[in-house]
Amino acid sequence: FGGGGLGPRARLDLARLIGRIARHPGAYDGDRPEETPAGAATVRALARRYHPDLHDYLLQPLAGCCFGWDTARSTAAPMLSLLAEVGPPSGWRTYRDGMDLLARRLAGTVDVETGRTVHEVVEADGRTLVRCADGEITARAAVLAVPAPVAAALRPQAPPEERAFLDACTFSSALKVSCLLERPLAPTAGGRPLYLLLTPAVEEDVLSAVIADHVKHPGRAPRGRGLLTLMAAPGTVPGLLDSPPEETAGRLLAAAERYVPGLGAATLRTFVHAFPHALPEATPRALHLRGRFA
Ligand SMILES: Cc1cc2nc3c(=O)[nH]c(=O)nc-3n(C[C@H](O)[C@H](O)[C@H](O)COP(=O)(O)OP(=O)(O)OC[C@H]3O[C@@H](n4cnc5c(N)ncnc54)[C@H](O)[C@@H]3O)c2cc1C
Incomplete structure (x- = not known):
């Protein structure tokens, strides 16, 4: 969140934005995002007070990749609160x-059953009934x-107040392609390998990020090999969800060649993961209704 890639005026505006958050310590609380001084302004609306590059080259790429958001739909408050908390x-x-x-460690302490789809959860006579395909609990x-x-x-x-929030709490879709590489290729900056390259929507419409998992942690790929994750740009995800996996992988790989030359030739295998x-999302309506739900 340092804004290293921004020009001087946008960096100055980033400092103003960070200063605005710092002036209200505790007010940007991720547990109460509906109460921050940013109100219900969307990321795009909040960014209008600043140099356009702050939105185009920092807030949008962050929101698009890490939150799966369209900045015109989701409010800035939850994102600013989270960023303030993680530093x-x-x-x-x-x-x-x-x-x-973490999930595996927790699972080690309780009985876990997977692969059992729940169809309905209802309350009857003060008890909760969990209806599955093969019976009830x-x-x-x-x-x-x-x-x-x-x-x-x-x-x-x-109940109505819960239902109102559940209906308003829309989710974004995401899609990523894992690329198993014969050598540890990664995007670079100044000759140094990057573990995460965010690709702004103003420059790139197929990808939102290229993640070099083996740079993040060497244990993520066998020695001498590499693992790259290509994240699809939020706007392209709906069109890709039903495409054949080879076609999807081919499209993202072709786009990523610009940031990681030689990627296509070094890729041994791909896996497409759709979510x-x-x-x-954090639309103004969802933010407004969240307090009563929580
Ligand atoms: C592409 C991507 C990358 C991410 N990267 C990061 C990251 O780097 N760092 C980070 O901190 N967070 C990351 N996140 C966010 C993180 O994955 C989520 O915040 C986290 O998984 C949420 O956990 P959860 O248990 O609430 O829900 P989920 O992980 O969604 O778990 C819900 C579970 O419920 C099951 N389920 C759904 N319907 C039914 C049903 N009817 N019956 C039975 N079971 C059902 C699902 O199969 C699933 O296992 C990422 C998310 C995505 C999509």
């Missing part, structure tokens, strides 16, 4: 064995840890 990229950390480390309570649109469909009896409900 500069130099302090960001990654799990040594991948994102699922009765419990004192159930936690629905699924994307909001799925929770809305699973829980027809949700129809990837990340929550």
Whole structure:
């Protein structure tokens, strides 16, 4: 969030934006994003006060890649609160064995059943009934840890204030292509390999980022090999969700060649991962209704 790639005027405006957040310590609270001084302004609307490059070359690429957002639809408050909480990229950390480390550790302490689809969760006689394809489970309570649109469909009896938020809490879709490389190629800046290259929508319409997983952590690829993740730009995702995987991978690989020359020739295998409900949007309406839901 340092704005290293920005020109002097946009950097100055970034300092103004950071100063604005710093002047209100505690006001940008990720647990209460509906109460920040940024109100319900969308990222794009908030950025209008600043040099256009701040939106085009920093806020939009961050929102597009890390949040899956269209900056004209989602509000700035949750993003600014989160960025204020996590601090500069130099302090960001990654799990040594991948994102699922925490989930796997927690799973080791409880009974876990996977591959069992829940169709409905209803309350009856003070108990919770979880209806699955192959039967029912009765419990004192159930936690629905699924994307909001799925929770809305699973829980027809949700009370009105919960239903209003669940309906407003729309999700973006995401799609990424993992590329297994015969050598550790990566995007570079000043000759140094980058673990994350955000590609602004004003410059690039197929990708939102190129992530070099082996630069993030060497354990992510066998020695001498590489693993690259190509993130599709939010605007292209809906059109790609139903495309044949080879076609999708080919399209993203061709676009990424610009940032990682030789990528196509070095790619041994690709995997396409689609997330129809990837990340929550934060529209003004969802932000407005969140407080009563939480
Ligand atoms: C492409 C991408 C990259 C990301 N990268 C990062 C990152 O680098 N760092 C980071 O911190 N976060 C990242 N995130 C965000 C992170 O993945 C999510 O915040 C996190 O996974 C949310 O966890 P969750 O348990 O709430 O939901 P989920 O991970 O969505 O888990 C919900 C689970 O419910 C299951 N489910 C859904 N419907 C049903 C049903 N009817 N019956 C039974 N089970 C059901 C699903 O199969 C899924 O396993 C990324 C997200 C995406 C999409």
